[in-house]
Structures are given as structure tokens and as C-alpha cells.
Amino acid sequence: MQRRTFLKAASATAVGAACAPYVHAQAKKFAGITLRVNGFGGVFDETLKKCVAEPLKEQYDLNVQFTAGPEQDDVIKLIANKNNPPFDMFLGDSPYMVLLVNAGTIEEIRASDVPNIKRILPGFREFGDYGAPFSFASSVPVYNSKYIKEPLTSYSDIARPDLKARAVMQAPSTFGMLLAAVAIAEENGGSVSNMEPAFKVMEAAKPNIVALADTTVAELQMLQNEEACAGIFWDGRAHELRTKGVPIVAVAPPKGIYSLTTYINVVKGTKYPEAARACVDQFLSDQGVLGLTQALRFGATTDINLPEGLRKDLLFNTPERNASKRTVDWQAMMANRSAWIERLNKIFRS
Template sequence: MITNLRGLLLAGAIGLAAAAPAAAQQTFYVAGYGGSFEQTMRKEVIPSFEARHNVRVEYVAGNSTDTLAKLQAQRANQQIDVAFMDDGPMYMAIQLGFCAPISSLPADDIVPAARFPGDRAVGVGIVGTGLMYNTQYFRERGWAPPTSWNDLADSKYRGLIVIPPINNTYGLHTLVMFARMAGGGEANIEPGFKAMKERVNPNVLAYEPSPGKMTELFQSGQAALAVWGTGRVASFAATGFPVDFVYPKEGTVTLLAAICPIAKANATPLAQEFVRAVVQPDLQALLAREYGYGPVNRRAPVDPAAMPMAPVGERAAKLINVDWDVINQNRDAWTRRWNREVER
């Protein structure tokens, strides 16, 4: 299958002529997630793209809010050519005019939930935000696996929990879920802050945004329970470490990993080609296998039985969506409050 993927990327850009051997090599900037996602890009996608188009790809790793901040800082002279971001920051990027329309998107093959307004971005994978736990740690202590978001408030896990901060989508989802469970929600976030401060915070070892640090905290035995995404957990489990993902009974929150070509005066046509390539069936199947994404392309050849954590099949029905219109109007204020009251 990887051979087919390489063949796809080497087959040529839609509407582009082959690069002349003597052409000067340009630099193509991709901003995206770090950790295992970055490794997959560097190993399976970037080399073929570089070879086909005679470009040097610079991968700029960072979480979604970091990438959005870079786009804002470079507004007058954008360096980034394409950007991967979570759905919330991606909606903001579109509203701020950073994303160009995608041309020749295979629209009929893309699930509707993965398409953004005006096709200015497209999903590359569906992730579920839920709970990760160390199965060996739990087994040795005779603990039953977690089943609920409320397990984060159980005092027996004091000092064993890791949650990404609110500038990371996983942390934001946690806040929204606790608000919803207490009768509030996106439009009434107060119950979420109350629960985080009074019930969850005493159990938290760290509010950690780095995927590498998250895995280190588990590998060292300091952490045993965390909020994370299906893709991250599947990649961690693939290393042989004893972790599993839990779809909480109150619901697992949808996180759509997405990509957009950056709008700028000197935009290269390769940005469009790169975006189209990552939603093709073979690459979608690769991301499903290597990273645990639920594919956004209906024609991606995946076996749900071989993807025990990914939101595919019946598991996809357990996903719930948040209201990004409301969240993005309030996110800056929530972040300031989180830093002042929760993560202090």
C-alpha cells in the first residue's frame, strides 16, 4: 500500500508539468503537528513530494494555536505554504483570511463533515478526544478501566493525571465536557471552570501540551491517566507501551485534523497539490494505519477490525461535536481565565 502511495505522489501534480532537472530548488513550508504525526509526514509523505517536485520541504512543528499565531505574525509576508490545524483554529484561520480555496478537491469522495466553508480547508483525519490509561498500572492495582469523564475527578488518581492545556484542543474539549455534564456548555462555560478548579485540578500532575513529554510521563510511571486523542494513543500503543483508549460514556468529542493552502500573493501551485495528495485514498489508509485517524475519503481501503481505537464503524457513532462558532468567540477570554484560575 505504501508503494501505491509513493506511486500516487510521484505520478505528478494535477495540471502541473514535471519539474525540469535543472530548475532551482525552492523551499516549501509545511506547518503541522509534532510527535508521531510529524514522523509519519517525514517518513512517508515528504520524501516522495520532494523528489517529484524538486523542492526542499521544511516542516515547522507546533500545536494548532502555535501555527495560527505564526500565520498572524507573518500576515504581511506569509512563509508557510500549507498548514495542518485542528478544526477550531482552522475555522479561525479561515475567518481571518489565511486559507485559500482548494482547487480540484475530490468532493464526492470526501465525507461532508470533513469539508469546510468554501472548501478553504479539508479534513485529513477524524480523531476522538477521550481518555488514555496505562493498562498495566491499572491491572497491578486492581483498578477497573475508566469509563467516564468524571473519573478525572476521582481522588484515587491524585497526581497521576495529565491533561493538555486549554490552548490545545484536547484541553478545550475537557473543559467543554465538564461544562456540559454540569448543565452548562459552550454558551455557559462557568460549570466547566468550577469542575476543573474544584474537582479535577487536585488530581492533575501536569497540563502538558507536548506529545513527547506526555509519553515520557507515562513511560516513567509518573502518570497513569490522561486526556488524549485516538490517533496519539494508537501511535503510543504501537510502540508496545501498555496503554488503551476509552470512549467515555458521556461522549467522545470529535476532533477533525485539517489542512489548508495558505492564501498569499506568491502562492505556489504545489500547495494545492500537497493538500489534494493527503486526502487521496492510499494516503488516507496510511494515516489510518499509522496514526489511527478515521479516514475522510470514502474510498480509503481500511479495515475497522484492524483499527481498534480509531473512530470508524460503530465507534464513529459515539462522537459528539462542539460549537466552534461559540467557542472561537470566547476562546481568548477562556484561555486567560484558565491560566489565571486553573493552570497556575
């Protein structure tokens, strides 16, 4: 071997030997750390474990622990224990983000700390630098094409006379119902500041509603068992019904689609902010975003290039459809939530 070649090889070996411990240390810099995260349970949490927790464990030896519970209860728990937070990170849907931000319980997340923040599509960060949106579900009109021959085209169609005793909606206390009410109000010239148009449509729809489902599962079962053949439901759940052989059509109303986004947050006061930011970056990676999109057909919030077969199953699958996602004033919804629930209960119970 020539001397120059030998010196190059020796230098490379020396550099490699010197770098190896550093690289290993960097890869395992979060070893022994466990991030506590609230969870939603079921397929949702199992998917996050596979697409977020397992890759972080492999890359950094970082543990991510999801604990399922009612989101509202976990929000209250976090706000009540701001000085000693029970979570390091928090999964929060759009309405609850209002409470988390107002209570000062979560940190801002910037692209300088989390590179994948730059990949979020325009319009999905509804709360400035707070929260990283990684998934969203849309509440849309649905119908069983086996029984409903005239397609539904709008949220307000829930009041069509031909749907008498044939429709199901979520209960007034759910965000599925409140989101539908906002959609109906805005379709009819109203707004979150003027919900009267929505209440009038709900009055007209009352003879059509055979049940107000307290849970998503209850509504799914009614549609699957053909106890109802129309309603307003989540797009991903409508896909689930189609996989079970129920010919449920999810409608994209031309005046816009109303959605609820799920955010991952870094809790203020966590002992592990750097590890938490690495976790946020994994949520927004292709692997993280693709998980729930594949499992539940929830919408993707980043510039991920989705497989064509999967794209066909999604409600939001073109730039034009993406542009139809309506902005919701979540602050106003949360401020008026109790009054809206009371009014809707009065309508359906009278």
C-alpha cells in the same frame, strides 16, 4: 502484413509518438516549482514527506518543502504577511482554522478543482469550503488497566475519588485541555456558552491531578513511567503507549467523542495555485490519508477502505463510532479561550 493491419499499426505508432511529448509535459508540468508548507515536526512531517511529497515529486517533478515550527507562531506569521505570504500551503488544526478563515489568508477548495474532496466523510468539513481535512486526533479518557480496576467511562470520571493523586492532564493553555473542558461541560448539561459545569468538575478533579503537562510528550512520559495511571489524552498517543507495553485503555464515552482535525489549506496569494491544488488532492488520496493513520493511528477523514488489522487499532473504526464524533463550536472556543485559560489556571493554582 495486410495493408489494413499495417495502416492501423502505423496510425497507432504515429498517435503514440505524437502523444508522448504531451503526456510527458503534463506529468512534469510542475517541474521547478517548490511549495512551502509549515510543519509540525517529527514523525508527522516525515510521514507527509513519504506519502505526499515523494509521490508528487515522482509524478509531477513538484517539490514540497515542510518547515517545522510552533503552529501558533506560523499562524501569526502568515496573518501578518498576507501580502507576501511565507507559505504556499498551510497545515492548520481546527481552532487555528478559525483565525485563518477570519483573516482571509486561505482559499476555498472545491471538488471541481480537487476531485478527492468528494471522498471526505460527512461532518469533517467544519468550515464550509475552506480547508481539506485529512487527519484527526481525539482527546479521550485513558487509564492504565494494571492499576485502575473500575474502567473510566466518561470525561467527567477524571474527578472520581479513587483517582486521587493518580491522574494527569494537559495544561490549560493547550487545546487538549480546552477540548476536554468542553466535553465535560456538555456531559453535564453545559455548553461552550455555559462552561460552569466543566469548572465544577475540574474543581472536584484538582486533588486527582498530579501534573498539568505542557506538551503531549510530557504527558506520554508520565503515563509510560507510571507516574500517573489515568488522564485525558490523545487516542493515537494511547496506542503508542500500548506498543511500548503499557496497558493503556482509550475510552469512547457514550455521550460522544471530542476531536481535533488537521486541515491542509491553499494560501491566498500563492504563486502556484494549480500545483497547490494537486498537492491537496494527494493529501486526500488513499496514500496520503493512510500515512498518518498507519504511523500515528490518527483517524481517517475519507471513505478509504482501511486494512482490517489497522482498523482494529483505531478509535473510529465503525459507522456507529464515526457518528459519535461531536461537533465543536471552534469560533466560540477561540472567542473565550483566554477567559477559560484564566479560570482553569485559577482552579489548579489555588
